[in-house]
Amino acid sequence: GISWTLPDHPKLPKGKPVAVVVLDGWGEADADQYNCIHVAQTPVMDSLKNGAPEKWRLVKAHGTAVGLPSDDDMGNSEVGHNALGAGRIFAQGAKLVDKALASGKIYEGDGFNYIKESFENGTLHLIGLLSDGGVHSRLDQLQLLLKGASERGAKRIRVHILTDGRDVLDGSSVGFVETLENDLSQLRGKGIDAQIASGGGRMYVTMDRYENDWTVVKRGWDAQVLGEAPYKFKSALEAVKTLRAEPKANDQYLPPFVIVDDSGKAVGPVLDGDAVVTINFRADRMVMLAKALEYADFDKFDRVRVPKIRYAGMLQYDGELKLPNRYLVSPPEIERTSGEYLVKNGIRTFACSETVKFGHVTFFWNGNRSGYFDETKEEYVEIPSDSGITFNVAPKMKALEIAEKARDALLSGKFDQVRVNLPNGDMVGHTGDIEATVVACKAADEAVKMILDAVEQVGGIYLVTADHGNAEDMVKRNKAGKPLLDKSGGIQILTSHTLQPVPVAIGGPGLHPGVKFRTDIQTPGLANVAATVMNLHGFEAPADYETTLIEVADN
Ligand code: 3PG
Ligand code: CO
Incomplete structure (x- = not known):
């Protein structure tokens, strides 16, 4: 001992x-x-x-x-x-994820094998911060994961983005969305149905911490899981450009939006049988969503519909709470x-x-x-x-x-x-x-x-x-x-x-x-x-x- x-x-x-x-x-x-x-x-x-x-x-x-x-x-x-x-x-998390992606070990672990069971009949949802700030997540890791998952059978992928402007310059969200859209269109060229499904600014949507304000997480839940938001757009690029043009708007606080198809229907709510990965490696601002996704008993807000999903975190965010139970990379x-x-x-x-x-x-x-x-x-x-x-x-x-x-x-x-x-x-x-x-x-x-x-x-x-x-x-x-x-x-x-x-x-x-x-x-x-x-x-x-x-x- x-x-x-x-x-x-x-x-x-x-x-x-x-x-x-x-x-x-x-x-x-x-x-x-x-x-x-x-x-x-x-x-x-x-x-x-x-x-x-x-x-x-x-x-x-x-x-x-x-x-x-x-x-x-x-x-x-x-x-x-x-x-x-x-x-x-x-x-730290950033480095551990880099390593697991570079060696391919990320795809051999229990976490990936678990979510993979949904690839045949369900959609893979990736939710997280979209930037290269390297504090909570990194764009290049998301890109590699998209590529790796699609090569391993994910046929339908939906990305739920949170714009940054806090760990990176305000306004940089537009460029990150362009990069991601480009990757997704390449995937579509390979026959994979991949698109951005929802979004919002990190400080207003999803990424609250230490239970300061659950309404932030609820806004994210509504957009990501239920497919409901006050703003609807045909593309994420249009969404971010339009919402940023509002007076006083900035990347950190963009309102929640969903992407809809020609008939006005949200393109990517989370449904029974889907897989969800929260792509942030850092815990503090993902734990609250992880609880909403994972806990059967949950009273912080009305989830309205709780889909039966296979959920994994990029990392396990809390070792004491074992939250989430499944994860792609083991934390330090x-x-x-x-x-x-x-x-x-x-x-x-x-x-x-x-x-x-x-x-x-x-x-x-x-x-x-x-x-x-x-x-x-x-x-x-x-x-x-x-x-x-x-x-x-x-x-x-x-x-x-x-x-x-x-x-x-x-x-x-x-x-x-x-x-x-x-x-x-x-x-x-x-x-x-x-x-x-x-x-x-x-x-x-x-x-x-x-x-x-x-x-x-x-x-x-x-x-x-x-x-x-x-x-x-x-x-x-x-x-x-x-x-x-x-x-x-x-x-x-x-x-x-x-x-x-x-x-x-x-x-x-x-x-x-x-x-x-x-x-x-x-x-x-x-x-x-x-x-x-x-x-x-x-x-x-x-x-x-x-x-x-x-x-x-x-x-
Ligand atoms: C945040 O989460 O507020 C920033 O991304 C990082 O700030 P912190 O590391 O000082 O918490
Ligand atoms: Co700080």
């Missing part, structure tokens, strides 16, 4: 409360007008950065440092929090996370965020595992997020409320670790609204202040970091770093994450005076944080963890 007992750290004491603060979407970049963190008043984060150089440093938060296929891949919250919590680098096995170790070594843990990031500091932090390790030692608090709005209209979000909970948890003396995620930089950054993102960064900084003040009061330690960049760069740039202009001379707003490194700052009255960042680790990343936090709790990390960022000078 696994030995859960962590060795004592030779120099660092136990018993100091540790606050772990994750600023979502808070990278480090050169100062200019598109760096909202720079533009915003952020005195607390500035003071950490400009304080003792051995207490602040940068770490990698993208690409191979967090288990993504290449260093061209920007970071994201899933892989970032996985790395922060697990202390090791696991090949992220086990022995720092959260589990620390709880088993007596560390009483408090974790908190608001709904839209709640699972990040719980589910993702704990290796894509829902629930507590030990209820008697852990408390996870979710502050309800505003729903039905875009966060640029309320950019302070619940930062203050999260900080208050963290403060109270620290002052209560009931917890050894108080862990929070402050979503502002990321959630507002994704809207592309620069002014609002500046307000968001200021609010996050104020929240950090409240938490650090509480750390001060209880004689504790803090570690402040981020999961990936976003708010520090809001413009698309050329290779030389110059902002790219669109056809009309305006800047191209960057709604997505970035490739930038993120800060790690440590301090607090409880920090042993000899602690400083090591200078001998070449390119540390987020995975080095877990061992560091274990040290701050007075433990040595397990031998296979990425090395700690700190050392202790004798003085």
Whole structure:
């Protein structure tokens, strides 16, 4: 069996409360007008950065440092929090799917063989995010799966698309639809009845997360499964172009639509005997649809008609819930996370965020595992997020409320670790609204202040970091770093994450005076944080963890 007992750290004491603060979407970049963190008043984060150089440093938060296929891949919250919590680098969903497609193993597994039974008499439905963002899904993987499934007997295929504009530039949906339409027409040339059946913007249709707003998933269900939507078009290209032309329309929030035939009938509702694959590899925004597709008992909305289908996820999204039961590619096995170790070594843990990031500091932090390790030692608090709005209209979000909970948890003396995620930089950054993102960064900084003040009061330690960049760069740039202009001379707003490194700052009255960042680790990343936090709790990390960022000078 696994030995859960962590060795004592030779120099660092136990018993100091540790606050772990994750600023979502808070990278480090050169100062200019598109760096909202720079533009915003952020005195607390500035003071950490400009304080003792051995207490602040940068770490990698993208690409191979967090288990993504290449260093061209920007970071994201899933892989970032996985790395922060697990202390090791696991090949992540994007990479595992790439491998399974390249080797062909995806077609040999139980998941594919299961859905394949529907190919003879039913339709294969593929539902997911259509872009090359690589955060939740990837277009090239969808293309390969279409090809592979059709070569293995799928005769009737319907694709249900969700337009992006969040992990990729707004407006790019049109090009992705063109590419997909082209592939589907080639399949039709080979005698396969393949077409896009429905669509909608990811933030308005289907891809809600952490049960913030089930009406989002219902809109998707109606279009994808029932074949019903407020807008009907003859083709997806026409749909996306027409809906984008509406005032204030954008890819993230396109309304749901269905594609209809000449008689006005939806071309691809999901029917008894069909197969469904949700093509996203990332869990958080597919779990809700997976539940609607899989659970017999379901009361989140009226499904009206529940077809008898063979359903598989691209990955299994929740190992604890075994959801979905069938999947094409096995997810990374992220086990022995720092959260589990620390709880088993007596560390009483408090974790908190608001709904839209709640699972990040719980589910993702704990290796894509829902629930507590030990209820008697852990408390996870979710502050309800505003729903039905875009966060640029309320950019302070619940930062203050999260900080208050963290403060109270620290002052209560009931917890050894108080862990929070402050979503502002990321959630507002994704809207592309620069002014609002500046307000968001200021609010996050104020929240950090409240938490650090509480750390001060209880004689504790803090570690402040981020999961990936976003708010520090809001413009698309050329290779030389110059902002790219669109056809009309305006800047191209960057709604997505970035490739930038993120800060790690440590301090607090409880920090042993000899602690400083090591200078001998070449390119540390987020995975080095877990061992560091274990040290701050007075433990040595397990031998296979990425090395700690700190050392202790004798003085
Ligand atoms: C989202 O799901 O909102 C974006 O695709 C990625 O953002 P996150 O990785 O910060 O959650
Ligand atoms: Co984000």
